[in-house]
Amino acid sequence: MTKTVSVVKAIHDSDLERVLERLGLYERLIRGELRCAICGRPLTLENLGGLYRENGEVKLVCNRIECLVEAAERVRRSRRLRA
Numbered sequence: 001m002t003k004t005v006s007v008v009k010a011i012h013d014s015d016l017e018r019v020l021e022r023l024g025l026y027e028r029l030i031r032g033e034l035r036c037a038i039c040g041r042p043l044t045l046e047n048l049g050g051l052y053r054e055n056g057e058v059k060l061v062c063n064r065i066e067c068l069v070e071a072a073e074r075v076r077r078s079r080r081l082r083a
């Protein structure tokens with residue numbers, strides 16, 4: 001479990017805000033326009049769990065363990081497809 005989640009957690013905390021700004025997503029997050037790509041609940045800085053890339057698109061997930069695990073699984077799957 002710990003190992004799976006670490007994929008998503010790799011960019012967390014202070015780095016995460018910087019990454020979001022670079023992607024132009026920070027403002028949208030603050031305005032409450034972003035939702036978890038897995039469960040669909042609105043995201044804030046408080047419940048943002050991480051982000052991942054799928055089909056070249058950046059997806060955000062909340063901090064529920066189910067969503068983090070699912071996100072890590074999708075990352076793993078898309079990597080396997082490309083390999």
Ligand SMILES: [Zn+2]
Nearest residue numbers: 036039062067
């Ligand atoms: Zn979620």
